[in-house]
Amino acid sequence: MTSKNLELLFITSGNKTVRFSLANPVDPIDPSLVQSTMDLIVQKNIFATPTGDLVKKAEARVVETNRTQVL
DSSP: OEEEEEEEEEEETTSOEEEEEEESOOSSOOHHHHHHHHHHHHHHTOOOOTTOOEEEEEEEEEEEEEOOOOO
């Protein structure tokens, strides 16, 4: 089974990285839409984290995972 996630990584005011993972993103992924969405998330400060506010975007990436059941 293969799964795909869009991961959005941000830096917090405590200088830690926070990752949000979105399952099954729509293909093709629009990089400009991802960038503007991440900017909006930082600007609106809509998520609370244990290490402080999100202060800047770090990275966005697609992660594909292949799983093979053994038993």
